[in-house]
Amino acid sequence: MVDRKFNIKYDFISGNSSINWSFPEFANCPLCTADKDLIFSIFRKSGYIKLSREIGEDWSVAVIDHPSPIVDDSYEGEWNDWPLKSEPAKGRHYVIALGKDHIPFHELSKDTIMEGLYAAQEVYKKFSEINRVVYIIISLFSANGYDIKGHPHFDVIGLPYIPKIIGDQLNGFRQIYEDRNECPVCDIIKSEGNSNRIIYSNENWLVVIPWSPMKYNEIRILQATHYKQFQKLTQKEIESLAFMLKVVGASMGKLKGHDYSIAFNLPPPKRSTNYFHMYVSVYSTQTVEDALYNGYGILLTDPDNSVKDISRTFRGVLKDFVGL
Numbered sequence: 001m002v003d004r005k006f007n008i009k010y011d012f013i014s015g016n017s018s019i020n021w022s023f024p025e026f027a028n029c030p031l032c033t034a035d036k037d038l039i040f041s042i043f044r045k046s047g048y049i050k051l052s053r054e055i056g057e058d059w060s061v062a063v064i065d066h067p068s069p070i071v072d073d074s075y076e077g078e079w080n081d082w083p084l085k086s087e088p089a090k091g092r093h094y095v096i097a098l099g100k101d102h103i104p105f106h107e108l109s110k111d112t113i114m115e116g117l118y119a120a121q122e123v124y125k126k127f128s129e130i131n132r133v134v135y136i137i138i139s140l141f142s143a144n145g146y147d148i149k150g151h152p153h154f155d156v157i158g159l160p161y162i163p164k165i166i167g168d169q170l171n172g173f174r175q176i177y178e179d180r181n182e183c184p185v186c187d188i189i190k191s192e193g194n195s196n197r198i199i200y201s202n203e204n205w206l207v208v209i210p211w212s213p214m215k216y217n218e219i220r221i222l223q224a225t226h227y228k229q230f231q232k233l234t235q236k237e238i239e240s241l242a243f244m245l246k247v248v249g250a251s252m253g254k255l256k257g258h259d260y261s262i263a264f265n266l267p268p269p270k271r272s273t274n275y276f277h278m279y280v281s282v283y284s285t286q287t288v289e290d291a292l293y294n295g296y297g298i299l300l301t302d303p304d305n306s307v308k309d310i311s312r313t314f315r316g317v318l319k320d321f322v323g324l
């Protein structure tokens, strides 16, 4: 399918990873023609959410293979251990088209967002069963549409490793559980009480401005109850989450000059991690590449070209300085 080598590279100094990939330019929107490459679609019948393997005129959410995936089982690459660790960028990457219109995320109806979350649960279950998939990212890179022609969508990415930000959180939660027998999210919910950092809550979710955010303009949507896996959220819970995402998104959309992203902070699907407490992070982004870096610690980069550019520039500057 692809003749380039795609690697995941690991940096033992920072703990971050990078993948050589850049956002593709499409001549036509691949999501408007989702029926060509459809995996499944979601539609409503008599008020109930239904899943179909075929696409009809009435789809509201459609799932396809990403036409230019970040990770894919067909990719070749190099295996290296130490200290320049790399592996082929193998995995799965689906796109969930949210509705048929090119509009910002927060202008979607609550129902469309809910159907998108339902589709994400289905993809999550499917990816969980793949041997090589160790972690599953669910993310909205660009709410204002700087990715895939402005067609709103979720990216679901099955990775062969746990990305740094998630790995650090898992270690942190486990340590707190071992030391104190407590969950930081549950305890933060308790101690925030009626504080003005809790901007909205219902029986399922709380919308919280973090005490100490880790991203610009970060808002977190915390699950009200401890440890329930994403794929097991009920329709009522995802409906309520869809509403929160729409309202939080509409608020973020009012911040002038900013785009925003959404990252689901979920535990890895195959590990026993009942010390973890899922939440969704919504945050400002400058570029689409920031979404994965700020959300998960994964840098999308083209290291071969940037190495060439930087070293050529450096040699030019050096020449001027030392007069060679």
Ligand SMILES: [Zn+2]
Pocket: 029, 030, 031, 032, 033, 100, 101, 102, 149, 151
């Ligand atoms: Zn489109």
Ligand SMILES: [Zn+2]
Pocket: 183, 184, 185, 186, 187, 225, 226, 227, 276, 277
């Ligand atoms: Zn908890």
